[in-house]
Amino acid sequence: MLYILDTGNLKDIRHCKAFYPLAGVTTNPSIIAREKTDFWNLVKDIRSVIGAEKMLHVQTVQTTAEKMVEEAQIIKERIGGNLYIKIPIGEEGLKATMELQKLGIGVTMTAIFTPAQALIAAKAGADFVAPYVNRLDNIIGDGSRVVAEIVQVLEAHRLDCKVLAASFKNAQQVHKCAMAGCQSVTVSADILKAIITHPMTDVAVAGFQKDWQAAYGEQTILEL
Ligand code: E4P
Numbered sequence: 001m002l003y004i005l006d007t008g009n010l011k012d013i014r015h016c017k018a019f020y021p022l023a024g025v026t027t028n029p030s031i032i033a034r035e036k037t038d039f040w041n042l043v044k045d046i047r048s049v050i051g052a053e054k055m056l057h058v059q060t061v062q063t064t065a066e067k068m069v070e071e072a073q074i075i076k077e078r079i080g081g082n083l084y085i086k087i088p089i090g091e092e093g094l095k096a097t098m099e100l101q102k103l104g105i106g107v108t109m110t111a112i113f114t115p116a117q118a119l120i121a122a123k124a125g126a127d128f129v130a131p132y133v134n135r136l137d138n139i140i141g142d143g144s145r146v147v148a149e150i151v152q153v154l155e156a157h158r159l160d161c162k163v164l165a166a167s168f169k170n171a172q173q174v175h176k177c178a179m180a181g182c183q184s185v186t187v188s189a190d191i192l193k194a195i196i197t198h199p200m201t202d203v204a205v206a207g208f209q210k211d212w213q214a215a216y217g218e219q220t221i222l223e224l
Contacts, residue, residue: 024055
């Protein structure tokens with residue numbers, strides 16, 4: 001399972017890079033706009049914080065295949081490293097994906113809501129498909145079931161495309177996708193924290209501290 005951080009917030013990226021086994025960062029136009037700053041400076045800063053090896057997914061804002069390819073090439077040139085261009089599913093997006101595959105530029109096909117969309121994106125050469133779990137759950141869909149079906153259909157057709165489940169609002173949604181076998185998830189810093197948090201863990205740790213201090217006071221193993 002690859003854990004990716006879904007944010008453009010540099011403070012969150014620095015924090016999560018230090019404390020979690022992070023595979024990279026995803027952004028989209030809304031996430032970038034939220035930071036209210038210069039696009040190129042922000043994306044370059046994200047790259048410099050995560051380094052060249054971790055994945056960075058940056059979404060095109062173009063609407064034609066030709067311009068998507070042009071934008072992808074400029075992003076690749078200026079940002080470099082382990083980069084994926086996020087492209088929303090659609091005719092122009094599929095055409096751009098097929099072009100970018102030939103050019104050796106990675107693609108994450110995004111705004112996926114059905115296994116049929118995911119399958120055709122994978123056939124076009126997308127490296128990742130990003131289904132939106134919470135947005136499906138919000139309309140009484142079943143986001144994790146869609147993710148499970150995408151995993152199944154890509155395996156059935158032996159396609160070398162990973163599922164990058166996205167749009168999460170809680171840790172349970174992430175866990176269901178993990179159980180469905182999706183290879184990667186992109187989540188906020190809050191959800192990473194929720195994943196590792198459990199009240200019984202807090203109780204257990206407090207008990208260890210109390211028992212240790214009763215016997216050894218404030219000394220730690222380093223001082224013994
Ligand atoms: C992936 O990067 C998606 O763009 C993102 O997870 C969507 O999340 P949202 O539904 O919370 O906007």
